[in-house]
Amino acid sequence: MAEIKVENAVKTFGDFVAVDNVSLTIHDQEFMVLLGPSGCGKTTLLRAIAGLGMVDSGRISIGGRDVTYLPPRSRNISMVFQSYAIFPHMKVYDNVAFGLRMRKVDKNDIDRRVRRASELLHIENMLDRYPSKMSGGQRQRVAVARAIAMQAGVLLMDEPLSNLDALLRLEMRAELKRLLAEIDVTTIYVTHDQIEALSMGDRIAVMRNGIIQQCDHPTKVYDLPSNQFVGGFIGNPPMNFMQGQVQRHNGSVKVAIGDFALEPANLYQPILRSYDGQPIVIGIRAENMETLNKPADDALKVQVQVVEPLGSQNLLTVKIGDDTVKVSTHPTFDVTPNSDVWLRFPADKIRWIDREKGQVLYPA
């Protein structure tokens, strides 16, 4: 059992609050991704859990044991560093065995665990080599092998793929996911790459300015962001945001975009009623709009500015009021710049966002 519990963790550097009263529970054997832009505090939080930087206040427990003020080596953790941090003066074997030797594990046991870890990472025929004679991807594998050979309850990963080139990153991403499913370990994975986060994590904790904005399953985070920041950070292209005006018509609520009126789903009617007469932000993902090439009653006429064929889809850039909106269409949808298309907004795909607070509105 290695459940990680962070309670009210605060970490400041001078005046800068890197981690601002964060509470987070990571279940046993869960793959938790800490996602956020650089400077959001995700690495600081990870280092606090690792014991490489103590929190100013708050409590961290691993497997029910309070580790807040314990040194890293007493925390039953292992870690993969961003720059790999493998020891250049040691052969691969000694690198992988390092942690076990420090723990004075039995020699035969060390050998067995080193070989098992290196087989999992496909570096079993490089054990006699020095890291300086290896490629970045191979070093990465050594770093991961070293971490999993420890068989610690917790594996921490600090942007482990960020130093690899795009193709290798794709490959390692899938391999890491396979590997971590094979071994029983609670993983915290720090990244600023939302694709990595979405594709690998059991849950994603999106951080900004030291605060966790949302912590949920990837599909949930993608589909139902808790606020405008999460919606705008996750997804490629990010969620579109448009300005609208809430209006009341005979007991039902409509939202006007210029002359066009959107009909919110029944679920949202009660909430939106309180915004009567006020501006509101409409959020919708590019692939959730229907594109039509002829007018329809429930479709908004827009002019296409840019067409980007991306193979699997055509990405259109259109202007709605002052807002630029990206629309994803089927690659066979025939459209040229400056021509008109009509957009339909499915009511259940629209997210309503409080303009002042940036919070996504949920039905009570």
Place this chain on the structure above:
Amino acid sequence: MNEEKQSTQKKRKKINWAPYWLILPSLIYLALFFIWPMFRGLGLAVYNDEAALSLQTEPSRDAATAGTLPQGTQVEILDQQGNLIPPDEAGQANVITEVWYQISAEDADGNTVEGWVSESRIRVREENEAGAPTAGSVRTRIGAGDTLTEVYSEPNENAEVAGQLEARAEVAITDQSILEIWYQVRGEDRNQTVEGWAQSRYIQVFGETNTGRIDRGNTGQFTTEYLSKMVNDRFFWPATITTFLLMILIIPVQFVLAIVMALVIQARLKGNSLFLYVFTIPLGISELAVGILWFSIFTQSGFLNSFLQTTGLINTPITFLSADTRYWIIIAIWLAEVWRATSIVMVIVVSGLQAISDEVLEAAELFGASLWQRVRHVILPMLKPSLQVALILRTILALQVFAVVIALSGGDVVTVLANETYRQYSEFRNANVAAAYAGLILLISMGSAVIYLRMIRSQEEMAA
């Protein structure tokens, strides 16, 4: 085979000469300022370029060689002769000449006297445009009873006397002869009598006698004379032993201290830049000043004694630096050197430590290494290149310890190789033995550097 040839030919075509042209000035620089002076300087230790004098059968440069006599041989001077040599050869270095003037003058009786007088007897009053003397007067002969100066019929004191002139007699100089004096000498070398002619500059004549010695030779020889002189010097073994003793005492302590100091600085404590400044202060003080500083600590009325007396630990001052307490002098030198030169090792170690990434150290910590295990298994192995550089530098510097020793021991009670080099050169004026000492220091330095570099290389081979 053919393919091989072709490929080598291709390689040859590819040679880019530009870098070699750039190397050329550095090669010239190297040859001019390092190899040549070192060759000349250290050559003094094993080569005596005045070792033997070859004697001629006739008083002439072109004559056959009659035999050689080593430098310092006692010789009997049998004869001497002045050889006329052309004026353009006269100005050459190492040619000792005697000049005779052909003069014409009136003697005391009013008779015209014509003949040859040695240059030393005439004060030249007039010269022509070419610089040749045309007129002069006879010098007074101080302290001699006979004031008359002989005029010879030939430019030679053995020739017939043509007349005599009084002091201050006016003479007209009509011609001059430049003579090189040759001695016919006889000496013994390895029980064989050698007889022959040699130029006067090689022979030292003893007073008014007809004996002398070979002052210097004209042919060089390799010799172990200076080396054996050095080894048999009464200071040689004390100096060598003390030098190595100091090396063994100083270097390990310095390395341990330097690594600890570097780790303290690297720990990024508050005020760690202050540590760095304090640690490096001794680097800015000259070696002699450090010696004097520690002398003033250890001397009879020095800081140490007054401290011990004030604290009541002793009643009468202890004499640390005396011939009876050599070990105290060694301890004082050891302390002074450790104090003075540890920071240079520390600076190198600090720069090496800074090259170790924080993540690597954090990884070591995270994977369970205690502070000592981190130092032992991660920091020290990764510092190895810096430590080896520091080791080479420190060993070479330890061989050059000099001013501290002079300041603390005066250079006699405790002496080191560098001090002996200085003593031979400045006190005994023996450049050859000094060169031998210098060569010995160079040899030890180079030897230790080669050993250290070998150690690095063997590790790299292991790594490869």
